[in-house]
Amino acid sequence: MGAISILLAMIACVCAVGGFVSMSQAPLDVGALALACFLGILAMLAQAAAYQQELRTYLVEEAP
Numbered sequence: 001m002g003a004i005s006i007l008l009a010m011i012a013c014v015c016a017v018g019g020f021v022s023m024s025q026a027p028l029d030v031g032a033l034a035l036a037c038f039l040g041i042l043a044m045l046a047q048a049a050a051y052q053q054e055l056r057t058y059l060v061e062e063a064p
Helices: 003-021 029-060
Strands: none
Touching: 003 029
């Protein structure tokens, strides 16, 4: 991942934690579920970026 992607992911995490902390008690369960979904999506994006980099490296090595 590039530096800008890491910076944006860090900002998104800070915003997510800030939103989770500022919630009242009533919607806390929904907030926890939303936070879990957010972290899952972030993990999938990181996995896709790593896979794309690996694929690019493989294609460059196999090029004539």
